[in-house]
Amino acid sequence: MGRHLLTRLWHGLIVVFGVTAIVFVVTRMVGDPVAMMLPLEATAEQRAAFEHELGFDRPIAVQFGDFLAEAVRLDFGDSLWQRRPAMEIVLEKLPATLELTLLGVGLAIVLAIPIGILAALRPGRALDQSTVAFSLAGLSIPQFWLGLLLIYVFAVRLQWLPTSGSGTPAHVLLPMITMALPALARLVMTVRSAMIDELNQQYVKTARAKGLPLARVVGVHALRNALVPVLTLAGWEAIRALAGYSVVVETVFAWPGLGLATMQAIERHDLILLQAVVFTVAVLVVLTNIALDAVYQRVDPRMKLA
Amino acid sequence: MTLRQIVRAAVGAVLLAALGHAAQAQQITIALGSEPTTLDPQVREDGSERAVNDNIYETLMARTREGALVPGLAAEAPKLVDPTTWQVKLRPGIKFHDGTPLDAAAVVYSVQRIIDPKLKSEQASFFSTITGASKVDALTVRITTNGPDPIMAARLYWLKIMSPAHGASKQVGAVPMGSGPYKFVGWNRGRDITLEANPDYWGDKPKIRKVAYRFVSEPGTRLAGLMAGEFDLITNLLPEFAGRVPKAAHVQGLEHPIVILNADGGITRDPRVRKALNLAVDKQALAEGLFEGRARVSTGQLLSPSHFGFNDKLKGYAYDPAQAKKLLAEAGAAGKKIQLVGTSGRWLKDREVIEAVAAYWEAAGMKVEVKIYEFGEYLNRLFDRNTRADAIFVVNSNEMMDADRSLSAYYKPGGVGASNKDARLGQLIDAARTEVDPAKRKAMYNEAVQLAYDNAYFVWLLNIEDVYGLSKRLEWTPRVDAKILVREMSVK
Numbered sequence: 001m002g003r004h005l006l007t008r009l010w011h012g013l014i015v016v017f018g019v020t021a022i023v024f025v026v027t028r029m030v031g032d033p034v035a036m037m038l039p040l041e042a043t044a045e046q047r048a049a050f051e052h053e054l055g056f057d058r059p060i061a062v063q064f065g066d067f068l069a070e071a072v073r074l075d076f077g078d079s080l081w082q083r084r085p086a087m088e089i090v091l092e093k094l095p096a097t098l099e100l101t102l103l104g105v106g107l108a109i110v111l112a113i114p115i116g117i118l119a120a121l122r123p124g125r126a127l128d129q130s131t132v133a134f135s136l137a138g139l140s141i142p143q144f145w146l147g148l149l150l151i152y153v154f155a156v157r158l159q160w161l162p163t164s165g166s167g168t169p170a171h172v173l174l175p176m177i178t179m180a181l182p183a184l185a186r187l188v189m190t191v192r193s194a195m196i197d198e199l200n201q202q203y204v205k206t207a208r209a210k211g212l213p214l215a216r217v218v219g220v221h222a223l224r225n226a227l228v229p230v231l232t233l234a235g236w237e238a239i240r241a242l243a244g245y246s247v248v249v250e251t252v253f254a255w256p257g258l259g260l261a262t263m264q265a266i267e268r269h270d271l272i273l274l275q276a277v278v279f280t281v282a283v284l285v286v287l288t289n290i291a292l293d294a295v296y297q298r299v300d301p302r303m304k305l306a
Numbered sequence: 307m308t309l310r311q312i313v314r315a316a317v318g319a320v321l322l323a324a325l326g327h328a329a330q331a332q333q334i335t336i337a338l339g340s341e342p343t344t345l346d347p348q349v350r351e352d353g354s355e356r357a358v359n360d361n362i363y364e365t366l367m368a369r370t371r372e373g374a375l376v377p378g379l380a381a382e383a384p385k386l387v388d389p390t391t392w393q394v395k396l397r398p399g400i401k402f403h404d405g406t407p408l409d410a411a412a413v414v415y416s417v418q419r420i421i422d423p424k425l426k427s428e429q430a431s432f433f434s435t436i437t438g439a440s441k442v443d444a445l446t447v448r449i450t451t452n453g454p455d456p457i458m459a460a461r462l463y464w465l466k467i468m469s470p471a472h473g474a475s476k477q478v479g480a481v482p483m484g485s486g487p488y489k490f491v492g493w494n495r496g497r498d499i500t501l502e503a504n505p506d507y508w509g510d511k512p513k514i515r516k517v518a519y520r521f522v523s524e525p526g527t528r529l530a531g532l533m534a535g536e537f538d539l540i541t542n543l544l545p546e547f548a549g550r551v552p553k554a555a556h557v558q559g560l561e562h563p564i565v566i567l568n569a570d571g572g573i574t575r576d577p578r579v580r581k582a583l584n585l586a587v588d589k590q591a592l593a594e595g596l597f598e599g600r601a602r603v604s605t606g607q608l609l610s611p612s613h614f615g616f617n618d619k620l621k622g623y624a625y626d627p628a629q630a631k632k633l634l635a636e637a638g639a640a641g642k643k644i645q646l647v648g649t650s651g652r653w654l655k656d657r658e659v660i661e662a663v664a665a666y667w668e669a670a671g672m673k674v675e676v677k678i679y680e681f682g683e684y685l686n687r688l689f690d691r692n693t694r695a696d697a698i699f700v701v702n703s704n705e706m707m708d709a710d711r712s713l714s715a716y717y718k719p720g721g722v723g724a725s726n727k728d729a730r731l732g733q734l735i736d737a738a739r740t741e742v743d744p745a746k747r748k749a750m751y752n753e754a755v756q757l758a759y760d761n762a763y764f765v766w767l768l769n770i771e772d773v774y775g776l777s778k779r780l781e782w783t784p785r786v787d788a789k790i791l792v793r794e795m796s797v798k
Contacts, residue, residue: 031682035689039351040700041715042431043722044689053426081343081350083479092495151530163531164522167497254522256341256496264340269682 008293012286019282023275024067028060033080033269054080067275076276081268086276089261094280096166097257100249101241103172104179108187109234111180116191116230117218123196131188138185147178147252164254175253179246183237190233194226201225227299235292242284332515332797334538334780336790337528341496341521344479347466348420351428357541357790358499358519362403363466363484366394366413367459371794373612373707373786375459379408379467379485381445386742389454394462396445400508402469403489410441415470417449432464432706454740456747460614460708487512487793496521501792512793529775538777538797541790542654545598551775556600557784559772561703562608563659565646565765566716568694569726573644580762582633583644583697584623586670587663591625593768596658600773604766607755608702608712612786615709615738615751620759622766630670640671647677648699649684654770660699663765694725697765707787709751710739717758726763 034051042050051057070077076086119131154174155163165171198204199222207217247259254260258277265273296303342355347363368378377383379400384392400408417439420427435455440448449458472483482490487509488501499519503512520537522528528540529547540551548554567574567583574580589603606622609615634640644667648660657678664674677695679687688698700723704712716723718735731754738750758764772788782795 031680032685035685036682037351037428039428039431040685040688040702041704041711041722044691046431046434049423050426050428050430053423081352083344083346083349096496148524148526148530151527156530156534159534163534163536164524164527165497165520167494252524252527254520254524254527256521260523267681 005290008290012283012290015286016279016282020071020275020279021064023278024064024271025060027269027271027274028056028063031269033271036269037080071275071279076279077272079265079273079276080270081264082270082273086273087280089273090258090276090280093256093258093261096255097242097246097250097259099172100175100179100246100255100257101238103176104249105183105234105237105241107176107180108183108237109230112184112187112191113223113230116188117195117223119188119192120195120199121218128192131192135185135188138181141181143178143182143248144252146181147174147249150174150178151252164252166255171253175249175255178252179241179249183234186237187230187233190230191226194229195222198222198226224299228296231292231295231299235288239285239288242288243281332513333517334514334792334795334797335518335520335536336792337520337522337531337537337540339521339523339525339528339542342499345482345490345493345499346479347468347482347484348416348429348473349425349427349479353788354521358501359466359482359484360486360789361488361501361517361792362482362486362490363468364486365464365466366396366462369463369707369785369787369789371783371785375463378463379413380462384449384458384462387448389742390451392449392451392455392458393442394447394449396447397508398445400485401506402472402485403483403504404469404472406469406471408467408469408485409444410447412467412469413447414439414441415473416465416467417447419468419473420465429464433461436461454742456740456742456744457706457708457710460706464706488517491516510793513796514792517792532775532777535777537775538780539782539790539795540775543773543775544654545596545600545773547775548598548600548773552778553776553780554773555776555782555784556771556773557786558602558610558612559703559770560610560612560705560707560786560788561653561701561770561772562604562610562712563653563656563699563701563767563770564604564608564716565663565767566698566700566723566725567762567764568696569728569761569763570694572694572696573639573642574696576637576639577761578633578637579639580765581623582630582637582639582670583667583672584630584762584765585626585633586630587666587765587767588625589622589767592659592662596655596662597768597770600771601768602771604768606759606766608716608764608766609704609709609755610707610769610786613704613707613709613712614744615713615748615755617752617755619752620755623762627666627670634671641673643673643675645675645677645696646699647679647684647687647695647697649681650678652681652684653701656699656701659767663699663767688723691720698723698725701770705787709755710735713751713754714739717754717763726758726761728757728761728763731757 034047038047038050074087078084079086079089082089115131119128122128151163154161161170161173204217204222207221244259246257247263250257250260262277338354338357340354342358343350343352347359365378366380367375369375379396381395381397384394387393402408419425421433421436435451437450437452442448487504487507489504491500491502493499502516525544531537532540532551567580593601593603604622606620607617646664650657664676667674687695702712713735715721717731718724719727719732734750734754738747741747772784774784779798
């Protein structure tokens with residue numbers, strides 16, 4: 001197990017390095033950050049002088065060498081448009097995105113498991129059909145539009161909650177629900193189909209036949225087996241949100257997270273900030289995957305490595 | 307924040323949020339489209355930074371609501387003491403928020419700071435003529451330039467004055483400190499910035515006691531916040547939302563969407579084609595259809611009436627599709643291909659305007675090839691001096707409010723976005739840049755603007771209005787220079 005973990009970490013390190021290097025090269029190949037920073041009317045000479053001050057006129061290999069030397073100390077340099085350390089910005093924004101992701105995906109899991117099980121108990125009946133219909137609706141509604149709709153109903157009409165922003169628990173409710181809904185829709189479908197599969201297995205019939213209560217059969221034996229695909233999907237939802245999909249919710253609700261900062265970094269061609277973001281997200285994705293592996297092994301002993 | 311805390315606080319917070327809507331007198335909330343990237347007033351070209359810092363920092367020269375230059379921190383307009391030296395006298399007794407005097411030393415420091423390449427200021431191009439500053443006495447400063455510079459007063463309207471101690475502090479980007487009517491209170495990154503009135507302000511006392519800035523990039527959410535009563539003022543209101551806000555305010559803005567035509571080669575080399583491309587576009591329909599009337603038809607120049615150099619005799623090309631077709635036929639251009647380069651998502655309704663222009667040109671008989679590029683790639687095309695596209699869409703916004711900046715960039719041969727080799731036009735613009743007699747200078751711009759109009763070097767489209775959404779209680783008239791000065795606001 002220990003050796004396996006080391007191997008995984010080593011592979012993860014290669015992934016992080018590879019992604020960071022690719023982003024470094026690509027961001028310097030496409031577009032010129034200086035042209036975007038200065039007013040359009042600045043002259044070519046003024047742009048060249050500015051490029052020199054920022055050091056972007058040096059050969060790309062030299063820039064990459066300097067970058068690596070600093071990056072091993074987790075120093076990615078100063079963000080071009082905020083003029084302060086890029087890592088400071090990332091670490092400032094990350095908690096908000098983690099909060100939104102954990103609450104949103106957490107809410108989705110907590111709701112998806114009971115709803116999915118209830119639907120699976122009597123496939124094809126009214127409850128099951130309405131669950132499927134709800135899931136399809138949840139998958140079809142654009143998150144953007146859903147967010148604005150929730151704002152309109154709960155903040156503008158009813159005035160129960162603030163329209164946007166952060167800082168109090170009241171601020172988190174609508175973004176959390178908006179974040180959760182598409183994930184909930186996907187998870188419910190997965191729980192449902194996994195449970196239907198499990199409930200048709202021989203061991204379930206045996207357990208029932210020897211007199212185990214339904215709740216125990218479903219809630220302990222079948223659910224444990226059905227959890228593997230659910231965990232896979234939940235992990236994917238979390239990674240997806242961290243890797244950038246949270247930007248939709250963050251934009252609509254002015255939620256000060258990493259997704260919004262990344263979007264702005266791309267728009268403004270802030271290479272330095274972008275590198276810090278990509279590095280951090282790559283690390284998070286690798287760690288999430290490793291954590292997920294560990295959970296798999298707890299849930300399903302067949303996955304244990306010799 | 308843990309889940310437990312959330313559950314515990316949820317009920318109370320919901321209640322609190324509801325109560326928070328209750329408007330507090332003399333305290334307002336302004337929603338900006340983005341968070342200021344820094345609160346150092348001299349390093350970036352960032353509208354959100356200006357929106358906040360325009361209330362904290364001041365400049366030697368100021369402008370009236372209609373755009374006329376008037377003394378700010380200066381006691382009077384700067385005086386030319388020799389062809390390359392301007393002298394500025396300061397008002398006595400002005401203090402920074404920390405109580406230190408705003409004197410000649412502070413002005414000298416502020417000038418030297420912004421022109422220092424080490425600051426890497428994105429505003430440096432506004433001050434490229436300035437070579438230095440020196441103190442004459444406690445309240446008198448001399449600013450030297452690399453040649454006669456008639457634009458000095460307009461430049462000084464852009465140069466924010468900082469205290470030397472503050473400029474050198476590590477906190478300069480996070481904790482602003484100026485001499486203006488509002489003092490910095492706090493900045494919760496990602497959340498809000500709060501200012502309060504400066505009781506010792508030297509000018510008219512501000513009426514609003516406290517102002518909070520929020521950062522909401524989604525226009526629909528800004529609108530919702532205004533409708534829910536959380537915000538008193540929202541910027542960049544989409545024209546189609548203007549009918550749904552409690553109060554909308556608008557003013558003729560500084561943004562001019564135009565199309566640069568290549569006068570040096572290709573299909574647009576023929577002046578008849580360039581005129582036809584002007585006549586083919588129904589500018590009034592664009593203003594009404596795309597901007598709900600919140601845009602004015604261009605007068606055929608890249609200047610607003612508030613800009614120095616504006617030619618008030620120019621009328622702009624009419625919409626005359628029949629004449630356009632006739633000119634294209636005469637030039638043998640009917641049915642020929644023309645390339646129109648643009649970008650999307652950078653300026654208000656840029657793609658819509660480009661597509662509408664293309665449709666009008668098609669209707670006049672051209673084959674239009676629209677190329678919408680990502681902004682970075684688009685800039686490569688705009689700045690490409692070797693191969694000029696037939697037609698390039700661009701929006702010019704000249705906050706210095708002096709013709710030199712716009713004309714040097716787009717009219718003058720060799721300018722970053724210019725597509726003509728008109729020697730006379732270049733001479734006029736160069737001469738006007740160093741002409742210190744305002745009347746002569748204005749005459750030069752009027753001639754330059756007329757010349758470009760006669761040769762149809764551009765398709766002039768619109769002058770877009772700035773539209774703001776206001777709460778019912780807020781009293782405010784927007785300014786032509788787009789500054790959001792809280793001291794000009796009051797609440798009922």
